[in-house]
Amino acid sequence: MKWFAIFKTGKHTDSNGITKDWTEADIDNIVSSYDPSKHEAPIVIGHPKDNSPAFGWIDKLKRIGDTLYALPRQLVNDFVEMINKGMFKKRSISLYPDGTLRHVGFLGATPPAVKGLPDVEFKDIEKDTNIELPGMNDYEEDQNTNDDEVINHLKKKLNEYADQINNNKEKLLKLAEYEQKLKEAEILKSKITELEMQRQQAVNNFNELKAKMESDKFDQFINKSISEGKLLPKMVPIVKKLWECNLSRDVFEFSDKTKSTPNEILVEFIESMPKIIDLGGSTDKGSNGKNDEPSSKIIADEIRKQMNQ
Structure with a gap:
């Protein structure tokens, strides 16, 4: 793997129309705040809201001069082929509000906010480190395959991946319903405990009243026995x-x-x-x-x- 440029200093306007003058100190903050153990920024196509699907991951960041560089890992083979063919020559980063790197998005015809970054070419990718979409490895491109076939194949695999995401969403919804039932059961259990405490207090009050009545009755009996x-x-x-x-x-x-x-x-x-x-x-x-x-x-x-x- 080799480092590639993802951002640089200068005055840039983001997708929300906000313009900011980015300094080397800003880039240093992005580098120092990046911790893959807390959030490993994915490599994506475009700027998806849910950061998926991931075609690779950012292992490390560094600044050289006025440019921010990233070291990728676990790149998907088909994605590498498309990059090397020039299908996604430009790229753009997405940051969280605190300045932490969210993802690196590769762009097709969409112009990036940051101009002047050098083109990227990935070579010598180790096959055993790839993260592949479901069924991606069943596609073998030969020299006669054109770009349209590559794109169609990728779309097909992305659809399969989307189906798996939907299935996982259904499972998450069922899990959320189960967790809601557990919360309701805890509330019901708490109410039962409260009612049991009230019942026990009523029993204690009844026993105290019964004991007092029996004691008063026995006192009357003693007085009667004395008088007799x-x-x-x-x-x-x-x-x-x-x-x-x-x-x-x-x-x-x-x-x-x-x-x-x-x-x-x-x-x-x-x-x-x-x-x-x-x-x-x-x-x-x-x-x-x-x-x-x-x-x-x-x-x-x-x-x-x-x-x-």
């Missing part, structure tokens, strides 16, 4: 501890197939207890043979007796 004389006030803390310990216990199943929780058994046990406080033995009676003191006072006195024993 089946429990002493000093027994209440122990009974409450038993109740709280039993809250997380499993249901017991007995031999008669009945099922009860530990707290249900505790309530049943307290209900079955005889009266610890006997309110029927009071001797302070009125003239009619009945107790004149209110029953609440009698109960309180009896409780105090029991607690002092």
Whole structure:
């Protein structure tokens, strides 16, 4: 491969009608910013918007005097033949907004923006380094082949290449649809997680409310058992501890197939207890043979007796 000129200093007008005075510093910026590992500029025909098809690649850039030179690699054989026949004698470069080389376009009859570049002739191309379009190597040009046949053959291969591009586009569209479905699935998964958290919070609130209601009901039962004389006030803390310990216990199943929780058994046990406080033995009676003191006072006195024993 040999270097060939692609640009030079001077006042040039681009395809958008913008005129600029290009200096050697501008060319040096193009050279220093070129990194094939990030973007390898293709060699194309004309100035295609999508940089394809590529008939070769730019390996390196350098400036000699006022001219920018490029070193090509992997040139397509048929393209080399057309260049050597003079079918694309002129060339023009395309730059990205930051000044990085986008591609090098070979021109036919279209005049280039930069005048005065020397003609290009590629020779001694290594066949094992070619990048060929699909089926390009099935064409063998002989000495009787004219330029029209070369152009027609190239058009045919370009059409085949375009068909492959369209097929790849369809695959990319299907891939994009799949990626969109994945995004929708992630959104749905997030909503399900949020709903599950709300459900769990509702369950926790329900369990807390249920536990409070059961605790209030048990407190009422304790007060009732005290008033009935089946429990002493000093027994209440122990009974409450038993109740709280039993809250997380499993249901017991007995031999008669009945099922009860530990707290249900505790309530049943307290209900079955005889009266610890006997309110029927009071001797302070009125003239009619009945107790004149209110029953609440009698109960309180009896409780105090029991607690002092």
